[in-house]
Amino acid sequence: MASNLTILFVSLLVLTTAIRIWLGRRHVSYIQSHRNQVPPAFSTSISLDAHKKAADYSSAKTRTALLETAVQALLLAALTIGGGLQLIDDIWRDVLPQHDILRGALVILSALLVSSLIDLPFDYYRTFVVDQHFGFNKMTPSMYFLDMIKHSIVGFLLGAPLLFAALWLMQGAGDYWWLYLWIVWSAFNLLMLAIYPTFIAPLFNKFSPLADESLKSRIEALLTKCGFKSQGLFVMDGSTRSSHGNAYFTGFGASKRVVFFDTLLERLDTDEIEAVLAHELGHFKHKHVIKRIALMFLVSFVGLAVLGWLAQQEWFYAGLGVTQTSDYMALLLFLLVSPVFLFLLRPLLAGYSRKNEFEADAYAAKNADARYLVEALVKLYRDNASTLTPDPLHSAFYDSHPPASIRIAKLAAFTAR
Template sequence: MEFNVFTLIFLIATLSYVVTLLWLNVRQDKALSSSFNAVPDEFSGKITLAQHQKAAEYTQAKLKVNHFEVLFSTVVLLVWTLGGGLNWLDNIWQVQNYNSLNTGAGFIISLMIIGSLIDLPFSLYRTFVLEQKFGFNKMTAATFMGDLLKALLLMLIIGLPLIYAILWLMVEMGEFWWVYVWLVLTGFSLLMLWLYPTYIAPIFNKFKPLDNLELKVKIDHLLNRTGFKSDGVFVMDGSKRSSHGNAYFTGIGKNKRIVFFDTLLEGMEDQEVEAILAHELGHFHHKHIRKHMISSFTISLLGLALLGYLINQPWFFSGLGVQTMSNHTALILFTLTLPIFSFFIAPISNALSRKHEFEADAFAAKHTHAEDLISSLVKLYRDNASTLTPDRLYSAFHDSHPSASIRIAELKRRA
């Protein structure tokens, strides 16, 4: 392979990425160890020392897995790029003498399948060892394999036509192909948001209308007060896979659903569920979803414009160990290396996300009771074994939500 200046830049960026990730993990581990024997004062009486220590041990166990994952994934990245792995796979498809579209689509799909197989041992360990050890896993081997097969079929049914469309546009649309690709990806994203609640999510989980009449009345009143319309309130069988609790909104336009995990409803009072819902409604009231979509679409446009430049630069390919310039290898090289070069702007996007969380909390405190949201959050932290004492820098890079202490303190101020 041919080394150039970009090879050196890539290696320096990769080393910086790996060292920073491992350093942040070490900081997080130290923060957990230093607070291991004392529950933070604001949670005293609500979370026991045993529950606090379980959260610390759970987080530390995940950190150990992540240590190995970071190193392993970096080795895999270097093997695919500078090690010649992409060249090897590309040559396999090139000698088949298919047209450029079939060659490119076959290359990308086969790479995705190989990547899934490489990640499979980590998925198995996280589910059946780590989550099992801490009492969260409820998934059977049959459910796990069923999910894998369903995801593979969806990738082929939905992903393959999209890959063909992108590769075709890159050939046929001339110098500004990236604008047309961006339009297709934007339309595809919006379509998936609309389709997901009704057609895709039910492939993996069962959804039933909320049957708690008293809670439903509370929710209907809240929706009327806030002027929110949805396609219904549903309960999802999250307990089929995990004991972690959660709630979310999904969909766009009139095809929106409010979804509660059955595991969340089991441990919450009605007024606490109402407060959680009010928080989610706050995101819609402040148009956080729309703002996120606009920023995401803008970033993707800029990224594709950059790729439109890089795709014609021989140093981009040779610097990453690829001998033959092609549209499909350019797409993969860009996708593989983007996380390395974009990692250090993560604190900026996370800071914006945390600002949105505070605004949604304020909305919930206004339309329900701050005390109910506080008690529901404490239960979520406790039941999900979420650490109460994360390291500040680790949190800045990894957490889209404010830390527990800061969030509770702000809600108490509003209460």
């Protein structure tokens, strides 16, 4: 069984890496082949220079991702069948031979640290080379590393208790530890949804109440019309880090709030902002957030049940390069290798997300003017340098939002009606 798992894992790792690289190269080729002509639906609203900029920006990001994909695959192979995880485990066994839970937490944190250090140069390059070159980055290196340190501290303070709880349950809660862990995990995620807007997000950005009274009145009227109650309307200082614009809902239950990037408010007029908000309200009205939470709980339930079985199989460890079985190693192996086994399901998840976006657009068209949503989207496509011509197959795997041309065409049909 162990050798069969090794063969299956290596085969899938090679296959999925090859597919990801092929999709990326196909995406770049498709974008560049359409670089010199603006799609007819956008010919009057987006200039050829802006279209070329979007094509080059998307291509540059994808080329960076191609190299990152190859490096991540090599790292995963080195950690598993290459014996890297077992080496980390051996080191900590020498340091802490008697403390299983603490040793397990340190082994997992060490492996995650190695992975983060490998990813760091790519993230830095995207920020200070790619985004900088195309005029989007507003961060300084000191701000970048300060953010990284704050993210690490917050992640540790929130994640460490959950990790220790998981290892404690795995060690002492009997055969159904995975069910108890699922309950803890679900409660933790609900707690994070509730406290994120008020306690966590302000650690990284400033949130100010919306000051424009005219816009505030329009938005509050729309919220009342759609039956949405929020804790408030806030403006986030997104411009301190990037010139990209966005708007979103955050929070859960009584902590829900509406957040606008300051960059978004600078680019869109009142009618367009109202239409964008109506789209976001469509997600609320169709219960997309609740459905995604329910899906996450279902997937985690199945995943932890599978892990509960795999943790008892010696071939699971041996087939992935680990010679000494342990609860923490089962958890770490599962976290690292499961994305390889699930990669081919990505089009299903992306397709479901795009379906939600179409539903939210339809809701916006009924409760605001679809023409203004089209105008807002066109501005965002242009100002964010989003490609108008993604490769359809690449989009099916990676894009949570519909391609621009298809989305605009559907909204134009609502306008015509």
